Amino acid sequence: MMLFNNKPIDNKKYSEDILNEGFSIYEVCRVFRGKVIFLDDNLLRLDNSIKKSNLAIDLNSLHVADQLNRLIQLENIKEGNIKYVIRVTPTGIEQYVYQIKHSYPTEEAYQHGVDTVTCHAIRENAEVKYINSGLREMTNKIIQEQGVAEVLLIDGDNCITEGSRSNVFFIRDNVFYTAPLPHVLPGTSRKRVLNICQENGLTVVEQRVNYKDIATYQAAFITGTSPLVLPIAHIDGIAFDPRHPLLVKVMEHYFNLLNKNF
Template identity: 30%
Template sequence: MRNENILKYGILNGEVVDSDKIEEVLKTNKVKVYDVLRLVNSKPLYFENHLDRLNRSIELIGYEDRYYENDFKKDIEKLVVKSGRTNNNIKTTYFEEDQPIKVLYMVKSTYPKEDKYSEGYKTILMYEERENPNAKVLNEERRKIVNEILKDVGADEAIFLTENKVVLEGSRSNLFFVKGEKIITSPDERVLLGTTRQKILEICEKNNISVLKREIMLDELNFFDAAFVTGTSIDIMPINRIDTIRFSTNNKVVKKLTGLYNKDKLEYLKNYKRA
């Protein structure tokens, strides 16, 4: 996490400690489960969904402890009060040595401007597949390689592709396609179960928007009307191209879903209860 923590301190097992201590703790070679939450006006967006995903990842790795709702909320609030930052991303990391280790700190956060949503993301294909896709585990080497490639080619995101030409997900986002009135996305067992993805699926079910989960092959990408990715910092981001395949960023289904999602966000934040 070198240079990742933007503050001079963070939270370690419920206590405020300096950033050097956190950096030292995170040097372990133990498998690390992590998640990134987005603060909106000091409230962690979709907190319960993030909590569930963290604990599911911990269970999949085989660790024994878990995150507890009230303690986790208190740690977030402690960091918000001390830093004064109310709109920022918070990263939490978990692993077990002699005892469970829970670390929390703020990271550099950038959110797309409005014109980016009109323009859409330029994405590239990359042969890559997560070993245990349902567990959100740190892989710093892969992240470094992906970031370098994206910078070199001037792309916004990389879309993972298997050796059998199955299109899966983004390197840090979930992937959806649109055909007519229907949304198509990868099966749950093949991808990281992102919090925003989960919320999109819930919204679709509530609003009778048809969703089909199935394998998506590379040679059928030209078949789709639109594509978009979802994530904590980007919400719903239209894709304008995957390699040389172009998509509309003005699709009515994507626009409808974006409106429903934004409405859901506001409602959630209005009703959020602090620790």
């Protein structure tokens, strides 16, 4: 089952292809132990996407939290990802709420890191989480063909901005680096990591990392709904330390926060 305009329908009647028509913004929320984690952050980002897209929509009128919880109860979801979509049509908006396939990192991946590659691509209006089928199809193909966990995007200045479905951080000489807004999507896990760094006196510099300099960084990691905080082992074959002490410290704080609150 899924929800269409807050009404349960058979999801066999629905195809995501319809989202290729017109303009759609969305959120992907993670369910952990039967609850949506950090929901307030998702709602703030959704409201940001609405405003940055110049849509005359009152977030409160959408009753997003109620719809997410309704689907969780209908489908008895204990763990997984839920996609919430607002599709803009000539006559108004349509809302879709449904489960999507997820792939969470293994314990080995968290311990030893994952491989990534880069490609030159720019997400226009990066602060808005909108349906971009062309970019997603391209990066999905790279991930499948090269057997990597993520594709990192390089902009016109030859700087790494973000992953195709994640934010990215680098560590050099005990300083964290990550691309600033408006060059990237304001990820909910990214926000938590920034808070953790601030609370623990860890220095963060919000600036893009030039691709030609990445070998000078000791560690790198991605953040996102599915990976949470995931070490990178390689970028285009260049090695990074997945057990860097500061990276491990941030991971421990993040997962402690998750277990404490959910």
